[in-house]
Amino acid sequence: MPSDTAVRRPAAERTFAEHRGLLHAVAYRVLGSVTEAEDVVQDAWLRWSRVDVATVADAEGYLVRVATRLAIDRLRSARVRRESYVGPWLPEPMLTIPDVAENAVLADSVSTAMLFVLENLSPMERAVFVLSxxxxxxxxxxxxxxxxxxxxxxxxxxxxxxAIEARRRRYDTDQATRQQATERFLAACLGGDVKALMEVLAPDVTMVSDGGGLTGAPRKPIHGPEYVARAIAVLSKRRPDDSHAQVLQVNGGPGIVIYSGRTPVLAITLHLLNGAIETVHAVSNPEKLTGVTP
Incomplete structure (x- = not known):
């Protein structure tokens, strides 16, 4: 005859599986890191597996509480590590499903621009803002x-x-406009066409690159269409010979991921204002590209 534990475990696994996506979504927005969000989900499962689920009246509330507190603790220690990070720190990019882009609130909350602004909040403020x-x-x-x-x-x-309203930029949200600009941007990059690149960039465009000191990414933000276009042209020439680029759904909108074989080497998200590219976020740190692995 099976033990009570053996009977409870499948039920616990099913319940956790139903909420796994939510827990990862919460942890990712609090941490801005795919890998650390996955660690939070794993730790939450370890705690859940030791609980008698029959005694838990609100499984979602219990699991979100555990994941949130784990994420807050991780963010506090991550802040210390980020102080010694080489060059600008950007959130880890992540492939998202089209449904996210269709929901304006979800798309905004997972965009690299918003996650970047959230870095200005304390861990508790960030968690409360995300949950609300x-x-x-x-x-x-x-x-x-x-x-x-x-x-x-x-x-x-x-x-x-x-604090967020004081710092955030209200970027264009129309997906068709963003898709068109991203495709034009990519075509200009692949062709090494500096003039074509400048045509899609806003006059006050800024490019922020995160290589973590492991790649040749610029270690300071670059401002102005001419300098940004030339920097992108240089990066484009450094692509591996076997590389290929794709326009994919990244962080709630169209983005560009460059792969060498099946290994991602660069992820770019673009943020538009009045149809022109206002901000370019480029992540080439290989340790931060697991979320865009096919």
Whole structure:
């Protein structure tokens, strides 16, 4: 006769599988890291596997609470490591399904531009903002997740939202416009056409490259269409001979991923303002490209 543990385990696995995507989505937005979000999900499973699921009335609430607290703890230690990071730090890019792009709130919350701005918040502010703005949890629910009072969470949410609104840029969200600009950008890159590149760049365009000191990526942001276009042309010439580029859904919108065989070597996300490319985020650090592996 099977033991109670043997009977409970399949039920626990099914319940966790139903919420796995949500837990990863929360952890990724809090951390800006695909690999660390996966670690959070794994740690959450280890804790869940030791629980008698029959005693848990709200599985989603329990799991989101565990994942959120794990993510906050990881972000606190990650902040220390990022202080010694070589060059600009950008969020790890991640392939997303078309459904994300169709939801304006989800697409915005997972964009590299938003994740980059979220770096200005404290770990607690970031978690509260993500849970409230991206996932629509109430302040009462979030208070249970993070172990704070309702009043404290309300104040934290207000402070975080105010800080984000002061720093964020309102980029174009129309997917067709973004797709067209991304394809034009890629065609100009592959052709090494500096003039064509400059035509799709805004006058005050900025390019931020994250190579982590492991690639030849610029270690400071580059400003202005001429300098950005020339930098991109140089990067394009350095592509491996066997490389190929694809326009894919990256962080809730069209992005470019360059592969050498099946190994990603560069991921680019573009942010438009009035139809022109205002910001270019380019990640070439090989340790940060697992999320765009096919």
């Amino acid at each position: 703005e991206a996932f629509g949890y109430s302040h009462v629910e979030i208070a249970r997740f993070v172990g704070r009072s309702h009043a404290t969470v309300r104040q934290t949410a207000h402070r975080a939202k105010k």
